[in-house]
Amino acid sequence: MALDPSELKSLGAPDLEIAGLTLWIHGRQFPDASDYWDGNWLRVTAYATSPDSRVRTHGSVLHLSEVVQLMRGCEQLYETLEGRAGLDCMEPNLGVELTARGGGHIGVRVSITPDHLGESHEFLGEIDQTYIPGVIAACRRILERLPVREFEKAPA
Numbered sequence: 413m414a415l416d417p418s419e420l421k422s423l424g425a426p427d428l429e430i431a432g433l434t435l436w437i438h439g440r441q442f443p444d445a446s447d448y449w450d451g452n453w454l455r456v457t458a459y460a461t462s463p464d465s466r467v468r469t470h471g472s473v474l475h476l477s478e479v480v481q482l483m484r485g486c487e488q489l490y491e492t493l494e495g496r497a498g499l500d501c502m503e504p505n506l507g508v509e510l511t512a513r514g515g516g517h518i519g520v521r522v523s524i525t526p527d528h529l530g531e532s533h534e535f536l537g538e539i540d541q542t543y544i545p546g547v548i549a550a551c552r553r554i555l556e557r558l559p560v561r562e563f564e565k566a567p568a
Contacts, residue, residue, distance in 0.1 A: 423457060428550040430508055431520040431537040432461045437554060441472035451561035452476035458506050460524045460535050467533045469526045473503040476560045483551035486510065489518070490544040504528035516541040 428435040441453035457470040478501050485497025489512060499508035507523040522535040 420459070427554055428547070430510070430543075430547055431522065431539050432535050433508060433522045433524070434459045434461075435474075437474070437558070440558065446561055448560075448562055454558065456506075458524055460522050460533070462535055462537075465533070465535070467524050467526070467535075469505045469524055471505070473505040474499075474501060476555070476558060478502070479551050479554050480560065482508070483548055483555070486544050486548045486551070490541065490548065493541060510539075510544075510547075513538070518544065 423436045426434045427437045436457045438455040438457070440451065441455050442450045445451040452475050453472045454474045454476065455470075455472050456474045457468065458473070459466070459468045461467075478499055482497060482499045485495075489495055489497045489510060492512075493514075493516060494512050496512070497510045499506065501507050505525055505528055507521075509519075509521040511519040511521075513519050518539045518541060520535075520537040520539055522537075524533050524535070525531045
């Protein structure tokens with residue numbers, strides 16, 4: 413379901429933007445949970461667009477460990493301009509893959525769906541390497557605002 417402009421404006425500034433994907437984080441799914449698994453699920457709205465398409469998903473579909481993984485992958489990708497980085501979500505509603513293509517070009521694949529049993533949507537694009545530091549900075553801001561809770565030993 414597409415958001416109309418007034419709904420988008422009501423969400424405020426996005427927390428993360430990559431190519432045609434815009435992501436807002438509304439808080440933790442379980443604010444009182446202190447353990448690694450339950451304490452790190454985030455409530456989000458994700459909105460992907462292209463000139464002719466718009467897809468939104470929302471709910472608790474993002475774990476803070478996935479933000480850490482994206483940040484680390486982007487740091488490596490920016491440093492070497494080789495390989496890939498991703499927002500490899502455990503929930504099937506959202507995924508992002510950034511792949512080095514040479515010459516400073518980064519391929520972007522966004523998978524997004526509000527209903528993984530009945531729909532699938534994929535947006536393909538490309539960004540320049542100069543956009544990667546912005547993604548890294550956005551991940552850091554998210555992690556400063558919502559630090560990973562590691563009451564239990566987190567996986568390596």
